[in-house]
Amino acid sequence: MTAAGPAGARRPAFRIEPYVQFAQKAMAREATYRFDVFTNVASVLVRVYLLRMVWVALYARNAAPSELPLHAIITYSAVALLMGLVMDIDQTRLLHDKLHDGSIATDFMKPIIVPLYLFADGGGEVLFHAALIVPSLLLALFIVHIDVPGPFVLAVFFLSCVLGYFVGFFVNFIVNMIAFWTLEIHAARLIVTWITDLFGGEIIPLVIFPPLLQTIAFALPFAAMFSTPLLIYVGVVKPDRYLEVIGLQVLWLAVLAAVAAVMWRAGARRVVVQGG
Amino acid sequence: MAIIEAAGLRKVFRSVERRPGIGGALAALFSRTYVEKVAVDDVSFALQPGELVGYIGPNGAGKSTTIKMLTGILVPTSGTLRVAGIVPHENRMANAANIGVVFGQRSQLYWDLPLRESFELLRSIYDVPRARYLENMQHFAEILDLERFLATPVRQLSLGERMRGDFAAAMLHDPKIVYLDEPTIGLDVVAKESIREFISMVNRERGTTVILTTHDLADVERLSRRIVLIDEGTVIYDGSLERLREEYGTHRVLVVTLAETYADVTVPGAEVQSRELNLVRLRFNRRELTAEALIRRVTERYEITDVSIIEPDIESIVRRIYLEGYHEGAVGAPS
Numbered sequence: 040m041t042a043a044g045p046a047g048a049r050r051p052a053f054r055i056e057p058y059v060q061f062a063q064k065a066m067a068r069e070a071t072y073r074f075d076v077f078t079n080v081a082s083v084l085v086r087v088y089l090l091r092m093v094w095v096a097l098y099a100r101n102a103a104p105s106e107l108p109l110h111a112i113i114t115y116s117a118v119a120l121l122m123g124l125v126m127d128i129d130q131t132r133l134l135h136d137k138l139h140d141g142s143i144a145t146d147f148m149k150p151i152i153v154p155l156y157l158f159a160d161g162g163g164e165v166l167f168h169a170a171l172i173v174p175s176l177l178l179a180l181f182i183v184h185i186d187v188p189g190p191f192v193l194a195v196f197f198l199s200c201v202l203g204y205f206v207g208f209f210v211n212f213i214v215n216m217i218a219f220w221t222l223e224i225h226a227a228r229l230i231v232t233w234i235t236d237l238f239g240g241e242i243i244p245l246v247i248f249p250p251l252l253q254t255i256a257f258a259l260p261f262a263a264m265f266s267t268p269l270l271i272y273v274g275v276v277k278p279d280r281y282l283e284v285i286g287l288q289v290l291w292l293a294v295l296a297a298v299a300a301v302m303w304r305a306g307a308r309r310v311v312v313q314g315g
Numbered sequence: 316m317a318i319i320e321a322a323g324l325r326k327v328f329r330s331v332e333r334r335p336g337i338g339g340a341l342a343a344l345f346s347r348t349y350v351e352k353v354a355v356d357d358v359s360f361a362l363q364p365g366e367l368v369g370y371i372g373p374n375g376a377g378k379s380t381t382i383k384m385l386t387g388i389l390v391p392t393s394g395t396l397r398v399a400g401i402v403p404h405e406n407r408m409a410n411a412a413n414i415g416v417v418f419g420q421r422s423q424l425y426w427d428l429p430l431r432e433s434f435e436l437l438r439s440i441y442d443v444p445r446a447r448y449l450e451n452m453q454h455f456a457e458i459l460d461l462e463r464f465l466a467t468p469v470r471q472l473s474l475g476e477r478m479r480g481d482f483a484a485a486m487l488h489d490p491k492i493v494y495l496d497e498p499t500i501g502l503d504v505v506a507k508e509s510i511r512e513f514i515s516m517v518n519r520e521r522g523t524t525v526i527l528t529t530h531d532l533a534d535v536e537r538l539s540r541r542i543v544l545i546d547e548g549t550v551i552y553d554g555s556l557e558r559l560r561e562e563y564g565t566h567r568v569l570v571v572t573l574a575e576t577y578a579d580v581t582v583p584g585a586e587v588q589s590r591e592l593n594l595v596r597l598r599f600n601r602r603e604l605t606a607e608a609l610i611r612r613v614t615e616r617y618e619i620t621d622v623s624i625i626e627p628d629i630e631s632i633v634r635r636i637y638l639e640g641y642h643e644g645a646v647g648a649p650s
Contacts, residue, residue, distance in 0.1 A: 147388040150411040
């Protein structure tokens with residue numbers, strides 16, 4: 040500000056207000072794409088219906104795995120699809136776009152913490168879509184029966200969802216940060232989407248994978264995004280393992296955040312040395 | 316005390332050399348050779364608070380690179396830089412609070428939002444007190460005629476409207492310094508004039524220090540008394556516009572309409588620049604010959620019906636400097 044002392048070399052004090060505003064503006068922006076809202080909800084319902092058909096058919100011909108009876112796997116799929124409304128958003132796409140057209144420079148010319156701005160913008164977008172979960176859930180109940188666990192399990196599930204969300208944020212952020220070096224990230228994004236689809240547990244519960252694949256899947260961070268909260272929800276992960284699985288989520292969150300921080304520093308350095 | 320001090324500023328970019336063809340592109344995946352490009356070689360200048368300086372040079376001279384270093388988003392390879400007491404790249408956030416920027420080629424407004432909401436967001440980012448914000452908004456809306464499109468999303472604005480919005484956005488937090496990088500590019504005459512009016516007002520009434528880079532020398536003639544000329548990354552002239560005109564604007568052109576068609580037209584002390592039937596353009600050095608003397612020489616030899624004089628404009632002066640380089644005192648020392 041103009042009032043910043045004679046030397047003026049002080050870093051402006053941190054204020055949360057601009058980031059709250061960024062999030063609010065992102066929500067408002069999403070609300071303008073009204074058609075998208077309807078298609079999103081419709082697509083969830085269609086997929087809930089299709090997955091139910093698939094699981095019913097598969098279970099009719101094969102022996103059901105003991106830990107996941109038919110009603111549990113249908114619940115699993117429906118809840119996974121509802122989570123996907125939020126988790127599948129490419130929320131730091133803005134960074135890729137800005138690196139692509141060079142407009143990241145104007146953000147660095149403002150007194151804002153740029154990664155926090157990206158997080159706030161993505162958060163606003165996500166919050167808007169999170170609001171769609173309620174009507175989607177109500178409509179989904181017409182198509183399938185969804186089991187509801189007790190309040191304690193539900194509370195742990197929500198905690199695990201939040202951790203999963205942050206893990207997802209950093210995975211997404213890391214993918215979009217690749218654009219610092221390559222500008223084009225289509226291939227990287229596709230690969231990560233496939234891996235997340237396969238090893239995240241959004242479509243197929245990891246517990247019905249063959250043992251070797253299961254070992255691999257549970258050792259990867261993607262399981263922390265969908266699989267951990269969902270297995271808590273359907274009761275495959277029992278309360279005695281809560282500490283272990285939540286701890287693992289926190290661990291992955293810390294690792295990915297550290298990787299993201301290192302990448303950001305290197306990427307931002309590249310911008311200031313090479314001019315973006 | 317100077318508000319901006321640059322000394323021996325230098326910026327070298329390193330980039331991957333591109334080899335031609337698909338083979339070259341594939342080879343580049345495995346082995347890369349780097350080429351260095353000196354964007355800014357040696358730039359030094361100092362600006363006093365409240366100055367308005369035209370920073371001009373041909374494409375690729377290093378103007379934008381200098382501006383990027385001033386904003387703190389580009390780290391100089393060597394040299395020192397201080398903006399309002401701050402080393403910009405070491406203290407990007409503090410520097411950002413002191414400056415405003417307008418890029419003709421790039422908007423800082425939020426594309427999806429109505430203009431008014433972009434301003435609201437900027438108010439929050441720069442922590443502008445509400446009363447001051449409203450005061451500035453009212454003032455800018457009046458001068459720049461923003462009222463009509465405040466509710467329109469930025470992506471739907473015309474270039475002229477968007478630029479006016481960008482100017483208001485850059486000035487909303489009363490920055491000490493504004494950098495204007497080709498702010499009038501692509502605008503029509505009316506829009507250009509309204510932008511120039513605004514720049515002049517901000518500099519005069521608010522005492523804002525302004526660095527203006529432009530290719531439109533009319534901007535410079537209209538707005539700045541001092542210019543810094545840069546070419547190939549080096550400052551080749553730093554001084555007043557008048558001095559440049561004095562030193563380089565040595566040649567004037569006398570346009571003569573002859574009463575009849577002469578086979579041959581020659582006038583001692585002047586060079587025939589062009590001739591179309593009865594219209595002759597005579598180029599002469601005003602240090603050697605007065606216009607009156609030249610007209611006398613012409614009328615002694617030929618019947619004429621009309622004369623007029625074309626003064627050298629800044630554009631032709633600058634073009635000449637780019638071509639020939641700048642020499643102190645230029646052609647023949649001033650008498």
